[in-house]
Amino acid sequence: MGVKLDVNRLDHTIKLVNGNQLHLLKAISMIVEPAEQVAIVGASGSGKSTLLSLLAGLESRQQGSISYQCGSEQLNKINDVSGFVFQHFHLLPELNALQNVALPLLLKGQKDAEHCALEKLRLVQMEAQAMQPVTKLSGGEQQRVAIARALCSEPKVIFADEPTGNLDQKTAEQVFEHMQKGAKAAGTTMIVVTHDLNLAAKLDKIYHLENGELRL
DSSP: OOOEEEEEEEEEEEEOTTSOEEEEEEEEEEEEOTTOEEEEEOOTTSSHHHHHHHHTTSSOOSEEEEEEEETTEEESOSGGGEEEEOTTOOOOTTSBHHHHHHHHHHHTTOTTHHHHHHHHHHHTTOGGGTTSBGGGSOHHHHHHHHHHHHHHTOOSEEEEESTTTTSOHHHHHHHHHHHHHHHHHHTOEEEEEOSOHHHHTTSSEEEEEETTEEEO
C-alpha cells in the first residue's frame, strides 16, 4: 500500500544573492492519496523542485506541516519508505547496471540484493544490460536503471524530479511508461515534478505551481 500525504499551509522563503527574500511557496496545501500518481508542473524557477524536496524530507520545512500515513500507521520519517528518481541519474560510473541497482540493498545488508536488483531491471526491460557498465548505456537506459534502483527497495512512495528532462520525447515516453507501470504494480504512491504536460497528463492528478501558489 502506498503512502498518503497531507500537506497543510507549507511556506518557504529563500534569500537571493542581492540580499532580498523571495517567498517561493505560499501556504501550499495538498492531499495525495495512497497509490495515487500526481504531477507537479510549473515554469522553471517556480519552486517545483523545492516543493518536492520538502515533501520527500530532503529539506527542512520553515512553516506548515506534512503528515505521512501508510494504512493505519502514521509515519514519522518518510525517508525510510521512499525512493527518489533524479533528472541526472546519479549512477556510480565505476559500477555496472546490476551493481548500481543492488548497492542500496547491499548497504543495508540484504542478502538477496542482486536477485531483487535483477527483478527490477527485468521490470524496466534492462535485464539484458545488467552486466554492462552504466557509462556504456544510453541516457534512456541509464534513467531506467535509476528507476529500477528507486523501485528496488520496495518504496511506499516515489519522488521524481524531472525524471525525463534530459531525454528526447520518444525515449522520455518509454522511460515514463516503465516508471508508471512499476509504481502501479507495487501500489506505490508517485509524485513527479515535470515540465512535460503530455507526460503529466498520463497521471491521476496535475497540480500547477505558479507565483508560489499550488492549484489543481
